[in-house]
């Protein structure tokens with residue numbers, strides 16, 4: 001203990017400042033976890049009475065006041081899956097063009113501006129656009145197709161932006177080294193740029209899964225319905241031109257539109273939605289770690 | 298090989314002919330109409346202070362300047378008698394010119410793939426064809442003995458000096474007729490530098506070398522002729538012996554050569 005008092009006041013002051021700083025920063029990061037834990041904990045506790053595999057696999061019963069959420073769960077899988085099937089290739093390829101090929105001219109600057117601004121458009125506006133463009137103008141009607149395309153339009157600019165960021169993180173010196181030995185742009189992209197940005201690209205795409213799954217307005221306007229009769233556990237209940245149920249919309253319905261719902265039902269729906277999203281995000285993190293360990297410089 | 302620094306006129310084959318080369322980035326001109334020739338099998342040293350346009354000049358030779366959108370080039374650059382801007386296959390041009398950048402840049406590929414990359418890009422894919430090329434280039438770059446047992450490990454995991462030799466091996470892998478080195482020793486130790494210099498002395502038997510360097514001694518040791526580039530203009534180009542003997546025509550050259558290392 002004597003050693004501690006032997007310290008000069010200056011050192012002691014620095015140490016106090018240091019520990020205060022550490023305490024505050026630590027507290028703040030702990031505070032980040034708190035809301036998440038509270039939300040998840042609260043939802044799980046309230047949902048507990050009905051939470052089971054049966055709840056996931058079963059269909060809604062007794063005027064949606066009881067039973068499970070299978071049709072909504074499958075609907076969300078369809079919507080998110082198809083929308084990303086459309087937006088991922090387009091977004092990634094467009095980003096490769098913009099980042100690796102495009103010259104700095106007015107046209108490409110315009111495209112950039114469009115991408116940035118589209119990424120900031122509120123989802124309700126996308127919903128309205130989807131209604132006009134896909135449901136009416138393209139005559140896809142209220143359908144999974146219209147809703148998925150609307151979600152695709154919504155996620156596309158973000159995928160382009162995140163992919164570009166991932167591509168831009170590959171040092172320019174690598175590209176120049178390839179060009180110097182007579183590689184084309186595509187040979188360069190394939191051999192060096194893509195393998196070293198794929199983790200960032202995938203992370204960006206996967207994060208859009210949760211965004212697409214959570215949005216209510218875009219699907220509500222274009223193809224999601226309150227109720228759709230579906231077999232229990234049926235994996236292929238919908239066709240492209242059918243309407244479908246969706247988790248986000250189902251939650252809204254249970255919470256606000258249906259009287260005398262079993263109390264735990266909306267909470268359990270929220271748990272499934274949140275659980276799926278967290279699962280997907282966790283996958284993103286693992287993919288990222290796995291790919292980053294293979295990073296090569 | 299040019300034994301004498303000033304070969305008689307009928308020995309000379311002009312490998313590179315630059316005339317009236319102007320280069321501007323945006324509105325800013327950095328090369329103000331330079332003209333010079335590079336003779337086959339010589340080592341031409343290019344000296345000059347920072348920002349004088351040495352790197353930019355090299356990028357005009359293999360047309361990687363095309364990748365800089367703001368750059369505009371005029372005048373003519375001929376490689377092997379052919380105007381580079383009229384060449385239909387720019388990739389073939391780049392394969393004729395090996396380019397070594399100032400900073401060691403191993404590609405994030407295995408050591409083997411680093412060297413095999415250029416041949417593969419030009420369509421050589423058979424293992425039996427690639428392996429001898431990889432070995433030969435790594436030997437030429439004085440790296441083979443150090444890496445022959447771990448060709449599968451990453452090029453980026455090598456030390457700086459090794460990566461610079463890997464860069465040289467890569468630059469040789471497409472069998473260039475001209476090798477351009479841009480301040481290749483900037484990031485590596487003197488011992489490695491000397492090893493690479495020995496490599497260059499051997500290579501000049503087969504190819505033409507343009508050596509951009511700020512090390513006056515290095516230029517002196519290696520080159521047949523020296524070109525002094527200052528603010529985008531050639532002050533003087535002459536036999537290295539002349540440039541360094543104090544008999545340089547221009548006072549600027551004498552000052553630079555003496556001032557920096559005098």
Ligand SMILES: Nc1ncnc2c1ncn2[C@@H]1O[C@H](COP(=O)(O)OP(=O)(O)OP(=O)(O)O)[C@@H](O)[C@H]1O
Nearest residue numbers: 322327345346347348349350351352353354365367
């Ligand atoms: N991509 C670029 N865009 C705009 N200006 C550039 C670019 N590259 C080089 N320049 C400018 O051109 C001039 C010459 O640069 P360069 O790199 O050719 O000089 P250098 O002689 O190689 O210098 P150093 O010895 O520092 O490597 C500098 O003023 C530089 O700022």
Ligand SMILES: [Mg+2]
Nearest residue numbers: 351352353479
């Ligand atoms: Mg330079």
